[in-house]
Amino acid sequence: xxxxDPAHLVxxxxxxxxxxxxxxxxxxxxxxxxxxxxxxxxxxxxxxxLLALTVxxxxxxxxxxxRWRYRVHRWEVTPTAVYTxxxxxxxxxxxxxxxxxxxxxxxxxxxxxxxxxxxVTVTTASAAGPLRIYGLDRATAEGMVAELTEVTSHSxxxxx
Amino acid sequence: MSVPGxxxxxxxxxxxARMLLVHPVRELGQSIPALIGLxxxxxxxxxxxxxxxxxxxxxxxxxxxxLRWVTTTYRITPEQVQLRxxxxxxxxxxxxxDRVRTVHVTASALHRVLGLAKVEIGTGSHESGSxxxxxxxxxxxxxxxxxxxxxxxxxxxxxxxxxxxSLDTGAGAVDMPGGAALGAVPVAEAAAxxxxxxxxxxxxxxxxxxPFTMSGVLGAAAILGIGSRLLDQAGVSVSDVGPLKVGLxxxxxxxxxxxxxxxxxGLVAFVTVLSIGGYALSYWGFRLTRHPGGSLHIxxxxxxxxxxxxxxxxxxxxxxxxxxxxxxxxxxxxxxITTGLKSKGGxxxxxxxxxxxxxGAVAREVxxxxxxxxxxxxxxxxxxxxxxxxxxxxxxxxxSLFLIVAAGVAIWAGASLWVALAAVATVPVAVMLAVDRYRxxxxxxxxxxxxxxxxxLYRRRDVLERDGIIGWNVRQTFxxxxxxxxxxxxxxxAGRQQYAVxxxxxxxxxxxxxxxxxxxxxxxxxxxxRPI
Numbered sequence: 001x002x003x004x005d006p007a008h009l010v011x012x013x014x015x016x017x018x019x020x021x022x023x024x025x026x027x028x029x030x031x032x033x034x035x036x037x038x039x040x041x042x043x044x045x046x047x048x049x050l051l052a053l054t055v056x057x058x059x060x061x062x063x064x065x066x067r068w069r070y071r072v073h074r075w076e077v078t079p080t081a082v083y084t085x086x087x088x089x090x091x092x093x094x095x096x097x098x099x100x101x102x103x104x105x106x107x108x109x110x111x112x113x114x115x116x117x118x119x120v121t122v123t124t125a126s127a128a129g130p131l132r133i134y135g136l137d138r139a140t141a142e143g144m145v146a147e148l149t150e151v152t153s154h155s156x157x158x159x160x
Numbered sequence: 161m162s163v164p165g166x167x168x169x170x171x172x173x174x175x176x177a178r179m180l181l182v183h184p185v186r187e188l189g190q191s192i193p194a195l196i197g198l199x200x201x202x203x204x205x206x207x208x209x210x211x212x213x214x215x216x217x218x219x220x221x222x223x224x225x226x227l228r229w230v231t232t233t234y235r236i237t238p239e240q241v242q243l244r245x246x247x248x249x250x251x252x253x254x255x256x257x258d259r260v261r262t263v264h265v266t267a268s269a270l271h272r273v274l275g276l277a278k279v280e281i282g283t284g285s286h287e288s289g290s291x292x293x294x295x296x297x298x299x300x301x302x303x304x305x306x307x308x309x310x311x312x313x314x315x316x317x318x319x320x321x322x323x324x325x326s327l328d329t330g331a332g333a334v335d336m337p338g339g340a341a342l343g344a345v346p347v348a349e350a351a352a353x354x355x356x357x358x359x360x361x362x363x364x365x366x367x368x369x370x371p372f373t374m375s376g377v378l379g380a381a382a383i384l385g386i387g388s389r390l391l392d393q394a395g396v397s398v399s400d401v402g403p404l405k406v407g408l409x410x411x412x413x414x415x416x417x418x419x420x421x422x423x424x425x426g427l428v429a430f431v432t433v434l435s436i437g438g439y440a441l442s443y444w445g446f447r448l449t450r451h452p453g454g455s456l457h458i459x460x461x462x463x464x465x466x467x468x469x470x471x472x473x474x475x476x477x478x479x480x481x482x483x484x485x486x487x488x489x490x491x492x493x494x495x496x497i498t499t500g501l502k503s504k505g506g507x508x509x510x511x512x513x514x515x516x517x518x519x520g521a522v523a524r525e526v527x528x529x530x531x532x533x534x535x536x537x538x539x540x541x542x543x544x545x546x547x548x549x550x551x552x553x554x555x556x557x558x559x560s561l562f563l564i565v566a567a568g569v570a571i572w573a574g575a576s577l578w579v580a581l582a583a584v585a586t587v588p589v590a591v592m593l594a595v596d597r598y599r600x601x602x603x604x605x606x607x608x609x610x611x612x613x614x615x616x617l618y619r620r621r622d623v624l625e626r627d628g629i630i631g632w633n634v635r636q637t638f639x640x641x642x643x644x645x646x647x648x649x650x651x652x653x654a655g656r657q658q659y660a661v662x663x664x665x666x667x668x669x670x671x672x673x674x675x676x677x678x679x680x681x682x683x684x685x686x687x688x689x690r691p692i
Binding site for chain 1: 499630631632633634635636637638641649651652653656657658666667670671673674677679680681683684685686687
């Protein structure tokens with residue numbers, strides 16, 4: 001028994017978004033190392049090696065991670081369920097029946113607005129199982145929220 | 161169905177006036193460190209001129225509790241439970257009566273002397289402070305209120321559409337030790353409280369399991385911590401206290417191995433006494449009963465008595481916990497997986513406790529009775545296979561390897577060679593841990609329940625009603641993907657919110673998910689034979 005991938009990819013602009021989002025962390029690390037070097041003014045070779053290694057890792061991360069994510073992040077909504085796939089090193093697939101969906105939110109952070117992206121969060125009665133889809137095209141996200149709201153408004157019960 | 165007694169109850173009521181005796185005593189007790197501080201400060205600040213500070217504080221504390229009594233009123237109307245508090249900042253909390261999910265009745269020793277009890281009404285909301293607490297009512301009034309509220313919410317909920325009642329079906333198939341034929345009693349007529357069926361009662365011999373729980377260790381740590389803080393606050397050095405000074409002198413005169421041995425023996429004795437005391441205090445007189453109206457009742461406590469009720473329709477399963485130490489003496493604990501209770505923390509963090517540490521056989525039998533199904537408790541679990549076993553060993557041995565490397569670095573930096581020996585000694589421990597962790601790992605589907613078990617130091621068998629599962633998370637780390645394993649997590653609105661089947665081969669995980677909730681995965685399955 002095997003699961004297939006969810007049908008839809010996220011927006012290709014998500015690659016740029018994930019790259020930009022990861023940059024500040026690496027800048028912080030590099031700044032820390034530079035400060036340390038400036039403070040100690042010894043072991044020049046060691047510091048240069050460390051810096052070079054960090055730059056190498058940063059480049060690898062910034063190049064590999066977004067593209068890997070883009071290949072993994074997928075989503076699908078059927079008349080009965082929501083199905084998402086996310087992650088890169090750690091990958092996770094989440095399935096929730098629409099009859100158990102409680103809220104559907106869409107959110108656009110400042111960075112996401114810059115890339116004209118939106119994310120959608122589908123929550124159930126469990127605190128453990130929100131389904132998040134990042135890097136959606138804004139129109140897609142809005143259409144999806146409308147569709148989900150329409151479907152879930154017909155279901156009965158308190159979804160626990 | 162009309163609820164008797166509502167008309168008379170619709171006016172605003174005060175808490176019992178006897179609470180005036182409870183609050184000052186307790187609040188004075190709580191503020192003793194502050195009072196000591198005031199006295200010390202008063203003495204230090206001037207030649208006794210500030211002596212009036214302490215009595216003033218006492219007056220303020222007493223005054224505040226009188227004020228609280230005067231300003232706190234509550235009432236119960238057919239639709240609402242309302243509580244008004246506060247003098248300057250008036251606050252009114254209302255809760256729809258049919259939302260009441262739990263009613264706890266607690267009575268501390270002081271309460272009991274005065275014939276009082278504290279009633280906490282839980283609505284199952286995740287917001288903190290949303291519950292109502294009535295501290296205190298007379299015992300009879302508290303018991304009446306509890307029965308009234310629970311009965312009413314049971315009546316209100318039984319005709320609500322869509323509520324899951326599958327736990328309530330098939331009653332009578334399990335034989336009860338109390339001897340009552342539960343299934344034969346129609347629910348509506350069986351509301352009389354004296355028809356409860358007893359599922360479990362504490363046997364005083366169970367106290368022997370107390371030293372095998374962590375409660376004694378935690379208690380000892382707390383006592384030592386508070387003790388040292390008190391000494392510190394009072395400005396006393398440890399070596400100045402008479403008995404301790406004698407002890408320290410003795411330690412200086414005797415060889416070190418003797419000190420260590422005596423210290424260990426003393427500590428073990430201390431922890432044992434504490435844990436036994438704690439067990440007796442918490443669980444003395446423990447009784448678990450089933451009310452025909454569809455709820456479980458727990459009463460317990462030696463000095464402070466507690467009464468808790470759990471509606472069975474909110475019970476989505478049980479957790480059978482067997483920590484390593486308890487397993488050594490063949491004991492286990494039981495707690496409920498319930499919706500609408502706060503999952504962690506808070507004063508009622510233990511409210512889903514169903515059985516204190518008790519013999520394993522008893523725990524399993526009680527679990528089967530609560531679930532009305534023997535299968536989930538006894539069913540042999542399906543092991544997760546060689547890849548999962550390799551992963552257990554890999555993780556345990558990696559931890560050992562890390563310690564050995566760390567020891568190597570430490571020795572290189574000048575530490576004693578004993579460090580290396582200690583690090584190497586962790587290898588057999590790691591191996592044993594891995595073996596046991598793999599042996600614990602397993603899952604099954606038994607009737608209406610998903611069963612999953614994992615852990616060694618803290619082994620838990622979770623039995624979750626399949627109906628209560630509201631989604632699946634299939635998680636694979638990089639290494640899990642290479643090993644073809646996945647962690648399948650069932651999400652639920654009850655208990656811990658998620659119950660995981662760890663490191664199970666991916667196809668097995670999917671077929672398990674498919675069997676537990678048939679139909680949900682159908683749309684997303686790959687055509688057989690097609691690679692992904």
